[in-house]
Amino acid sequence: MNETNNETAPSSAAGEEVSYKSRAERRAALRAKSEKILSPAFRRWAYGVAVAAVGVAVFAGWLPAPSAAVLAPLIMALLYVDETGEPKA
Numbered sequence: 001m002n003e004t005n006n007e008t009a010p011s012s013a014a015g016e017e018v019s020y021k022s023r024a025e026r027r028a029a030l031r032a033k034s035e036k037i038l039s040p041a042f043r044r045w046a047y048g049v050a051v052a053a054v055g056v057a058v059f060a061g062w063l064p065a066p067s068a069a070v071l072a073p074l075i076m077a078l079l080y081v082d083e084t085g086e087p088k089a
Helices: 023-037 040-060 065-079
Strands: 007-010 017-020
């Protein structure tokens, strides 16, 4: 048997497939796609939305007030970045 290491994955909504020659090539393609989603601009936007959502959830009674003190630093650690993607101090 002759096995090849070509991996295929759907690439677009059109249903066409892309063939990768190695796992490293596939990981690089996925990493490039995730860099678009996890860009610093998106993370700054998500930070604002997440902090506002915690405030609304506490106000509405869905979360206890002390949980905001735990969630805010967690959200900040994950999403609060400057234009270069470095964490803000």
